Amino acid sequence: MKKHHSMKKILPALIASSALIPASFAVAEDGLEDYRDRFDALPYLPPIPSDNSLSSEKVELGNMLFFEPRISSSGVISCATCHNPALGWADRIPRATGHDGQVGERNTPTVLNSGFLESQFWDGRAPDLEAQALGPIEAGVEMAMDLDSALARLNEFDLYQRKFEAAFPNDEDPINADNLAKSLASFQRTLNTPHSPFDRYLRGDMEAISDQAKDGMVAFVDNGCIACHRGPELTDSQFHAIQVPGSTDLGRYTVTGEESDKYRFRTPTLRNVAVTYPYMNNGATETLEESVAIMGREMLGSEFEEATINDITAFLHTLTGEMPDFEVPALP
Amino acid sequence: MKKHHSMKKILPALIASSALIPASFAVAEDGLEDYRDRFDALPYLPPIPSDNSLSSEKVELGNMLFFEPRISSSGVISCATCHNPALGWADRIPRATGHDGQVGERNTPTVLNSGFLESQFWDGRAPDLEAQALGPIEAGVEMAMDLDSALARLNEFDLYQRKFEAAFPNDEDPINADNLAKSLASFQRTLNTPHSPFDRYLRGDMEAISDQAKDGMVAFVDNGCIACHRGPELTDSQFHAIQVPGSTDLGRYTVTGEESDKYRFRTPTLRNVAVTYPYMNNGATETLEESVAIMGREMLGSEFEEATINDITAFLHTLTGEMPDFEVPALP
Structure with missing residues (x-):
């Protein structure tokens, strides 16, 4: 974890720097540009609502x-x-x-x-x-x-x-x-992790992730994971039906009451997924490898080979960013 | 709270500086030297046991x-x-x-x-x-x-x-x-607060605490609070009998089984007492003022006047130090 700084000092710096960082600055090429183009680096700050300016x-x-x-x-x-x-x-x-x-x-x-x-x-x-x-x-x-x-x-x-x-x-x-x-x-809104190895890779640093992680990125695209896990947050923010082992949770249905929403959950972000185990709506899955296999089987109808699972897992590890600066406050 | 630093960097500095700070460095005088001499500034580090060196x-x-x-x-x-x-x-x-x-x-x-x-x-x-x-x-x-x-x-x-x-x-x-x-x-052992206003006062900065706090220090000595709350930690580490309202806790007796230890508790430190409310073994007392009054009545047999209570409370506030540096760790 980096040194902590007070938010007072960080916030203006964050806002200023988010305008200055170029979206892409390729200095070399590894032949995977078409794959990289399917992804988006994470901005420094998310959208700020007009009725709650960020001070x-x-x-x-x-x-x-x-x-x-x-x-x-x-x-x-x-x-x-x-x-x-x-x-x-x-x-x-x-x-x-x-x-x-x-x-x-x-x-x-x-x-x-x-x-x-x-x-x-x-x-x-x-x-x-x-x-x-x-x-x-x-x-x-x-x-x-x-x-x-x-x-x-x-x-x-x-x-x-x-x-x-x-x-x-x-x-x-x-x-x-x-x-x-x-x-x-x-x-x-200030708790973001824009400096992951994968973001550095998307911004032009061809050495920021390993060859296995690049293979994983290719497998992630070619196998269709990216259909739902897309955009800078690697989620489509849509609700998809899935019943993982041990879960009877009705999901989105509890909000809408629509029969078609039964067992639907919002696609979770994959940002920092390696450090936010366990997985699935009921947390019943401990490892990334097992999660990748389940998602392939349940959502894509594919039995992934072990090599594919390991490659995708290596890719997912590159989505772990630097933890954001914050202070433990002195409360009254 | 200060900026956080990694312990790796702090520890050698702590150990080095603890040898360098003079115990007393009076540059002026306010006529209370005899009172100040009854107290001890807090060292940077507590004693380290020989079978657990501090690394x-x-x-x-x-x-x-x-x-x-x-x-x-x-x-x-x-x-x-x-x-x-x-x-x-x-x-x-x-x-x-x-x-x-x-x-x-x-x-x-x-x-x-x-x-x-x-x-x-x-x-x-x-x-x-x-x-x-x-x-x-x-x-x-x-x-x-x-x-x-x-x-x-x-x-x-x-x-x-x-x-x-x-x-x-x-x-x-x-x-x-x-x-x-x-x-x-x-x-x-690294979580210490040696930089309180009272420590700075004891080290020679006559302006580090207010006149009311100095009156409180005098009252603290003259009324006998210092009999038990003494030494750098403001405790004698002894066990004294007290039954505060609402408590049936047998205290030290539960350890020794000695009849004479019934209702005895170790004198608590007064360091940072202003930020460690509520008070007493059962936490039933919310304010410093109330606590000072109870201690005067129960331990010293005195009904303190309101002015005395306020002075001692002002003194107790000078025992709040800078919170120590630490990091929220990134756990596996």
């Missing part, structure tokens, strides 16, 4: 709130408990474990690069990070805190009063649910 | 293990859950909440400067950090993991195999309970 004050406040366990009813569970920065901003257990040790139905997705997703949660029930942010606070199996109590708790601290005022200077009563969501979403 | 490799490994939730049976509780760096390396709830949301009997002590203590836990049942380290892993209300399972879990990761080998190069089978304890203890 240093919101990011700093969101960073505090992300690590704040007192907005859980036990007082010990924060966003960072399950989205643990030490564990790829996820939890590396099959299914999320929350309030009173209750185990949820689904595997915790990483928050890394989540600002690039077109919908949030495995079933896409939230359109964006703002709509997502408050769900886990209120969920009985997660933080189990009603929102009014969480806001009242924050209001007890002078420091939070000052930080909310600084982040939302036009609001008369800034400690409210909207601003809690906006701050958390702003912080999460 | 960068152990500190780095201990840092990883401190944030490692997979040595708990739920897979989500690490040392850092209750000894949370965002919350003064404690948890800011009355009594520790651990496995399956169970609530323990006692308030979580901070790990800050804990290497200076002559015994560990409220009841002193462990003589040092090595003896303390494994307790919470196995405690049913904390991490609830038997030690063999914890060690087996660590053994599954190549990275831990390499890190244990590097930290304990002479051991044939380095992933064992002793070395787990030694690594955690080594990391904790």
Whole structure:
């Protein structure tokens, strides 16, 4: 992990540099340009919604709130408990474990690069990070805190009063649910990993990934993985039906009630997939090799050969980026 | 919080500088020298036991293990859950909440400067950090993991195999309970706060604390608080009988079985006391003012006047140091 820097200093640098980095700067060639052209390097920042401009004050406040366990009813569970920065901003257990040790139905997705997703949660029930942010606070199996109590708790601290005022200077009563969501979403939009070996490769460094990983990239395209895992985030943000071993989860159907949505889940990102094990909606699959085999069989109707599985796995490892800078905040 | 640096870089600097800082360097005088002489500035490092030399490799490994939730049976509780760096390396709830949301009997002590203590836990049942380290892993209300399972879990990761080998190069089978304890203890010995305003004052900076805090220091001495809260860590490491409201905890008696040890607890450190609320063995007291009043009444037989309470509270605030540098590790 790199040295940590305060968000105040990083954010302007991030915004400035994202305009300056050329999308492609090929200095050599390895004969795979047609394959590389099928992929997109990850931008430095995801889209910012017009009604929640990204300010240093919101990011700093969101960073505090992300690590704040007192907005859980036990007082010990924060966003960072399950989205643990030490564990790829996820939890590396099959299914999320929350309030009173209750185990949820689904595997915790990483928050890394989540600002690039077109919908949030495995079933896409939230359109964006703002709509997502408050769900886990209120969920009985997660933080189990009603929102009014969480806001009242924050209001007890002078420091939070000052930080909310600084982040939302036009609001008369800034400690409210909207601003809690906006701050958390702003912080999460800074948690991106644009410097993976694969991004460096796409930006022209032909040596950034191994020959086996290049073979894996070719197999990923030729076998059709890229049909769903595409774009900078390597997901189409669409819902596809899959029933992995041990799962009875109805997926997207629980949101829409449409029969055709039964067992559909949003294609997960493959960014940092090597450090966000275990896999699948129920976290029942431990290794990338097994996951690649399952996806080939269930989604593409192919029994991949072992060599193909190993090549694709080598490619997936190149999608692990540098973990983003952040600080463990000093909470009041 | 300061910028974070890797322990590899900090440790040699810490060790070098601790020899160079003069114990006292008075450049001015405020007429309180006799009072200042009753106190000791905090050294940069606590005593290091002869059978666990402090190496960068152990500190780095201990840092990883401190944030490692997979040595708990739920897979989500690490040392850092209750000894949370965002919350003064404690948890800011009355009594520790651990496995399956169970609530323990006692308030979580901070790990800050804990290497200076002559015994560990409220009841002193462990003589040092090595003896303390494994307790919470196995405690049913904390991490609830038997030690063999914890060690087996660590053994599954190549990275831990390499890190244990590097930290304990002479051991044939380095992933064992002793070395787990030694690594955690080594990391904790680096979590010190020697730069508090009061330390700067003791080292000669007459402006480092306010006049009210100086009045508080005087009151702290004159009223006898210093009888038990003394030395660099502001504790005598002795056990004193106190029954605070709501507590039926037998304290030291549970360790020794001696009738005279009933309700005795080790004098807690006052270092960083302003950021390690709530107070008392059962965490039932929220504010420093209330705590000072209780201690005056219960331990010294005095009903402190409000002005005295406020002065002592101002003094206690000067014991908050800079939080130590550390990194959230990238776990395997």
